Every structure is written in C-alpha cells, then in structure tokens.
Amino acid sequence: MAESAVSTDEKPTSSSTSSSPSLFKKRWRAWLRAIHRDLGYLAIGFTVIYAVSGIAMNHIDDWDPSFNATERVVKIAPVADDATDDAAVALVTAAAGIGKPAEVLRAGDEVRLTYEDGSMVTAIGDTVTIQQRDDRFFFRVAVWLHATRGKQAWKYISDVYALLLLYLAISGLFMIKGKLGIKWRGTILVGAGIAVPVMYIVLAGGPGPPKPDPKTADGSGIRLLTPDENQ
Numbered sequence: 001m002a003e004s005a006v007s008t009d010e011k012p013t014s015s016s017t018s019s020s021p022s023l024f025k026k027r028w029r030a031w032l033r034a035i036h037r038d039l040g041y042l043a044i045g046f047t048v049i050y051a052v053s054g055i056a057m058n059h060i061d062d063w064d065p066s067f068n069a070t071e072r073v074v075k076i077a078p079v080a081d082d083a084t085d086d087a088a089v090a091l092v093t094a095a096a097g098i099g100k101p102a103e104v105l106r107a108g109d110e111v112r113l114t115y116e117d118g119s120m121v122t123a124i125g126d127t128v129t130i131q132q133r134d135d136r137f138f139f140r141v142a143v144w145l146h147a148t149r150g151k152q153a154w155k156y157i158s159d160v161y162a163l164l165l166l167y168l169a170i171s172g173l174f175m176i177k178g179k180l181g182i183k184w185r186g187t188i189l190v191g192a193g194i195a196v197p198v199m200y201i202v203l204a205g206g207p208g209p210p211k212p213d214p215k216t217a218d219g220s221g222i223r224l225l226t227p228d229e230n231q
Helices: 019-058 085-096 137-146 152-171 185-204
Strands: 067-075 103-107 110-114 120-124 127-135
Touching: 019 137, 019 152, 085 103, 085 110, 085 120, 085 127
Parallel strands: none
Antiparallel strands: 067 127, 103 110, 110 120, 120 127
C-alpha cells in the first residue's frame, strides 16, 4: 500500500512575531518593581543621611547636632599674684587635664585657656571651669552634606538623589494592581499624604507676604524701618 507523503514544513505563526511586545505588556509591572527595588537599595545611604540630618536641623534650637557641649568645675589652690605666668598656666592646665592650650591669657589670679577645638578653661581664684565641645562626627558630617551651600559637586549628586526619590514615589503608584493599588487603597493613602501639608498650610496661614527689602532711602546710609519696627 502506498503511503501518502506528509509535509514537515511548518508555517510561522503570528505569535512568534508578536511575542516580545506582548511579553513586555504582561511583565512591565515586574520590570517596574525590579527597578524600584534596585534604586531603593541605591538610595538607602542617601536617605539615612538626609533623614537624620533633617531631623537634627529641625531641632537645631533645642540642641547642637555638630557638638556636645559639657561644663565641669574643679577646685585648685588659688593662683598667687606673684606666681610666674608659666607656673600659673601649668597649674590650671594640669587641673583641666585636656591638653596643651592654643592661647593663654593671664591677669593676676585669673587664667583663661583656649583650645583648637573650641574648648575653654577659666580659672578665677580657686575655681577652674572647663567648657568642652565633643564632636558628634556622624551628625556633623550629615548636616554638612545636607546644607549643600559651597559644595558644587555635591549639589548635582543631591539632584540625582532627588530624581531617584521622584522615581520611587511615582513608580510606587503602579507597582500593584487591583484594590490594593492606585485604584482604591493607593488613592486614599496618596490623598492623605497630600492633605497633611495642605491642611498645615491652611491652618498656619502659609509663608505670608514677602518682607520689605531694608534698602536705604537715599543712599545716605539711612535704613527704612519695617512695619514692625515703625511702632
């Protein structure tokens, strides 16, 4: 019996030519999440620096984020008026116990020592007052980076970080679909996040009108009084 020939040639299907666009359409959220994750890792160091320094600068009236100031008092034998300057300074320096001073001032039984790090020692009679400033290294460096004035290169690095934050904020809106995404729960939370600063501006009255520029009246050096001063 003769067997019929079977063709093994296959015609290309349309799915092979359109697989790439359809694959991207199905997996764009996965790509969004992957990029969001990697940029989030990259931004961790910047975020810690700016968050910590931002809190420190917000409370700068309550504490010094760069230095920890301490004061202590010790008693010594009074400095004799006829003691040499070297002897008087040596006595006070030994009592302070913080090293060799950068500047020395002596007047009778009063001795003042100034140090390179800003510490000061004052001896009057039998009382020595030691005022020290200990460096808060992390906070000081973080605040220094946060205030970008005078740091041209860091200004552009900060701009890149700001763009990263914008991407993280916007991409986060579309990472999840459904009722947990932007269509329902996301809309409520985004609205709450926007409402907080708006409500504060409304309740606090905003920045108010610009203050008048205290320019001179006629170039003679006479400054115009502001409305608050002219009362």
